[in-house]
Amino acid sequence: MGSIDDQPDLTYFISQKYTHLVIGGGTAGLVVAARLSENPDITVGVLEAGSAAFDDPRINVPGRFGETLASDYDWQFESTPQSGLNGRSLPWPRGRVLGGTSALNFMTWNRGCREDYDAWEELGAEGWGWEGLLPYFKKSETFHQPDSEHQSKHISIFDPEQHGTAGPLQTTYSVTYGASHQHWHATLHKLGIQTNISHFSGSNVGVWTSLTGVTPDKRERSYSATAYFRPSSGRKNLHLLTEAFVQEVILEEEDGQWVAKGVKFTHGGDEHIVRTEGEVVLCAGSVQSPQLLELSGIGNPEVLKDAGIDVKVDNPAVGENLQEHMMTAMIFEISPSIVTPEDLRADPKLAEAADKEYALSQSGPRTAIPSSVAYLPFSHFVPHEELKSLGNSLLSQSTPKSKPSDRILVDRLLADKNLGQIEWNFDVSNYSPQFKSLPGKKYATMLQMLQYPFSKGCIHIPPTSQKNGTKATATDKPVIDPKYYAGTGGEVDFKMMVASQAYADKICSTSPLSDIIVSRVYPPSDPTDPNYNFTDWVRNSTITDWHPIGTCAMGGKRKEDGYVLDSRLRVYGTKGLRVCDASIMPLHISAHPQATIYAIGEKGAAIIAEDWKGR
Numbered sequence: 001m002g003s004i005d006d007q008p009d010l011t012y013f014i015s016q017k018y019t020h021l022v023i024g025g026g027t028a029g030l031v032v033a034a035r036l037s038e039n040p041d042i043t044v045g046v047l048e049a050g051s052a053a054f055d056d057p058r059i060n061v062p063g064r065f066g067e068t069l070a071s072d073y074d075w076q077f078e079s080t081p082q083s084g085l086n087g088r089s090l091p092w093p094r095g096r097v098l099g100g101t102s103a104l105n106f107m108t109w110n111r112g113c114r115e116d117y118d119a120w121e122e123l124g125a126e127g128w129g130w131e132g133l134l135p136y137f138k139k140s141e142t143f144h145q146p147d148s149e150h151q152s153k154h155i156s157i158f159d160p161e162q163h164g165t166a167g168p169l170q171t172t173y174s175v176t177y178g179a180s181h182q183h184w185h186a187t188l189h190k191l192g193i194q195t196n197i198s199h200f201s202g203s204n205v206g207v208w209t210s211l212t213g214v215t216p217d218k219r220e221r222s223y224s225a226t227a228y229f230r231p232s233s234g235r236k237n238l239h240l241l242t243e244a245f246v247q248e249v250i251l252e253e254e255d256g257q258w259v260a261k262g263v264k265f266t267h268g269g270d271e272h273i274v275r276t277e278g279e280v281v282l283c284a285g286s287v288q289s290p291q292l293l294e295l296s297g298i299g300n301p302e303v304l305k306d307a308g309i310d311v312k313v314d315n316p317a318v319g320e321n322l323q324e325h326m327m328t329a330m331i332f333e334i335s336p337s338i339v340t341p342e343d344l345r346a347d348p349k350l351a352e353a354a355d356k357e358y359a360l361s362q363s364g365p366r367t368a369i370p371s372s373v374a375y376l377p378f379s380h381f382v383p384h385e386e387l388k389s390l391g392n393s394l395l396s397q398s399t400p401k402s403k404p405s406d407r408i409l410v411d412r413l414l415a416d417k418n419l420g421q422i423e424w425n426f427d428v429s430n431y432s433p434q435f436k437s438l439p440g441k442k443y444a445t446m447l448q449m450l451q452y453p454f455s456k457g458c459i460h461i462p463p464t465s466q467k468n469g470t471k472a473t474a475t476d477k478p479v480i481d482p483k484y485y486a487g488t489g490g491e492v493d494f495k496m497m498v499a500s501q502a503y504a505d506k507i508c509s510t511s512p513l514s515d516i517i518v519s520r521v522y523p524p525s526d527p528t529d530p531n532y533n534f535t536d537w538v539r540n541s542t543i544t545d546w547h548p549i550g551t552c553a554m555g556g557k558r559k560e561d562g563y564v565l566d567s568r569l570r571v572y573g574t575k576g577l578r579v580c581d582a583s584i585m586p587l588h589i590s591a592h593p594q595a596t597i598y599a600i601g602e603k604g605a606a607i608i609a610e611d612w613k614g615r
């Protein structure tokens with residue numbers, strides 16, 4: 001096979017018996033495929049439901065982030081109505097395109113805190129602590145340092161020791177920033193929050209300018225399709241079939257064990273089978289990896305029976321443990337002289353000029369990505385006594401059966417740890433899906449994101465009762481119930497979101513940032529408005545931050561410990577079946593997840609290759 005345009009056709013693909021079938025050519029999937037195929041003893045077949053979109057400017061041009069949401073590149077999932085959000089359902093975008101959600105995301109590149117990964121190890125994921133993952137964080141990345149002028153102008157401060165220098169994924173600082181960025185660090189300094197000069201070294205607490213997954217020369221999105229797949233696509237032992245929609249993993253019983261033998265998939269409307277002589281690696285993401293396990297007969301017997309699926313491996317942990325970063329978008333009217341992305345949308349001439357600037361000099365508004373970031377522990381603005389009482393109330397309800405992960409979360413509240421429990425990100429533009437801009441007005445957004453949620457939900461295949469009695473298939477959208485703000489832990493999340501919101505308002509009332517702000521408009525600053533109250537507003541305005549994890553969590557030592565995978569990513573109760581994507585994280589991290597998911601792909605591939613060699 002030759003280039004990306006010269007991948008095998010269906011007939012050739014299904015005639016092969018690959019050593020490794022990778023299901024989902026997304027963020028982690030293409031890392032796994034590219035790394036495994038470095039080994040000539042391994043043959044890799046990738047099945048991706050979407051198609052390649054290497055030339056689409058809506059994907060490639062950084063400043064056009066968000067334009068592909070609700071497009072054909074998006075699976076367009078939706079949550080169930082959430083009682084904690086006053087009955088609202090939320091759109092849950094996921095990438096259906098080569099590169100998966102790395103083709104749709106907003107390119108922010110950062111890492112969690114050391115304790116986040118060490119907690120995974122504590123839960124049984126041996127080797128997945130900070131020290132175990134660090135080499136793989138570095139392996140995935142080539143960091144391009146900004147020059148000294150950029151560093152002083154945009155406070156793009158970094159510690160080169162913490163970054164990779166030879167990895168496929170290119171990371172750079174933006175060339176262009178929204179007008180508010182120049183005020184960001186100074187404003188937080190006034191509130192006693194310091195610039196964190198080494199926020200990739202195990203603590204992201206403080207204020208900093210965010211790195212992005214963008215190439216240094218063409219200033220294009222760097223993502224798994226361009227960084228990992230394209231450079232490897234000429235390999236004879238790596239084949240990709242796009243528009244291949246996997247329906248289930250074929251499991252056959254051998255010596256009392258369920259062994260993965262291949263997958264069933266549809267392509268062009270017909271059903272096909274491709275077989276493996278080795279393994280199937282599910283990389284379909286937090287929504288669809290658990291879906292495929294359940295469709296293959298692995299999961300909670302009640303869920304499977306209700307969905308008309310025969311039970312092969314009884315594991316109630318599949319699809320549970322769903323964790324998400326809840327987000328709010330507070331909107332401010334800003335000075336009318338400030339240029340915002342809405343100007344380009346409103347005025348075709350400005351858009352044309354921006355496109356020209358981007359084409360000629362790879363600069364201007366088409367390169368701007370929100371990069372003004374701060375992470376703080378709650379103890380910065382919530383009295384210690386209050387945190388302690390919330391933590392103790394949770395402890396009093398814990399039972400011997402309470403999950404160890406819950407205890408880690410409570411400990412973070414009680415021990416007053418210096419972790420990034422809440423994230424803020426400020427930029428000029430109206431990023432709220434709810435607040436409608438008024439003509440002639442300019443806006444900025446303060447995004448607020450809860451990093452260590454207690455709210456835990458689930459994702460499952462639908463019961464036959466929702467399908468006129470027919471059994472669930474991959475085409476049926478999974479039932480996504482994040483249980484935002486539900487239960488006692490969810491109430492703590494809610495209280496922390498409200499308290500953090502008040503502090504976000506304080507940040508935006510502090511100069512110099514406040515100097516460009518005219519007034520807060522969402523929630524309104526008028527006390528007679530029904531949405532004035534932060535408490536009501538948080539329920540009515542919380543949305544997804546698009547960071548679901550945990551639905552095929554690794555941990556424990558055996559299936560009965562309540563996890564889906566062991567620490568070598570093998571699905572408990574099976575042979576030759578693994579999962580490697582965002583769903584494997586047992587507990588959420590204080591970071592945008594993509595850098596961690598690339599590291600998961602790198603480490604997962606190393607484990608799989610090692611096991612293949614030693615088989």
Ligand SMILES: Cc1cc2nc3c(=O)[nH]c(=O)nc-3n(C[C@H](O)[C@H](O)[C@H](O)COP(=O)(O)OP(=O)(O)OC[C@H]3O[C@@H](n4cnc5c(N)ncnc54)[C@H](O)[C@@H]3O)c2cc1C
Pocket residue numbers: 023024025026027028029047048049050069093094095096097098099100101102104105106107108109110244245246247283284285286288292474545546547548581582583591592593594595597
């Ligand atoms: C709007 C948005 C903005 C975001 N912004 C950021 C950000 O700025 N920074 C950051 O760090 N993170 C961000 N994220 C999150 C991050 O991009 C995702 O967490 C990450 O890409 C998920 O990687 P994954 O490998 O788990 O899954 P994915 O990348 O979603 O890969 C799954 C792949 O499997 C394929 N697939 C699924 N089911 C099947 C099937 N049955 N058959 C065949 N193929 C299948 C899908 O089409 C997809 O290609 C954002 C996410 C969204 C949605």
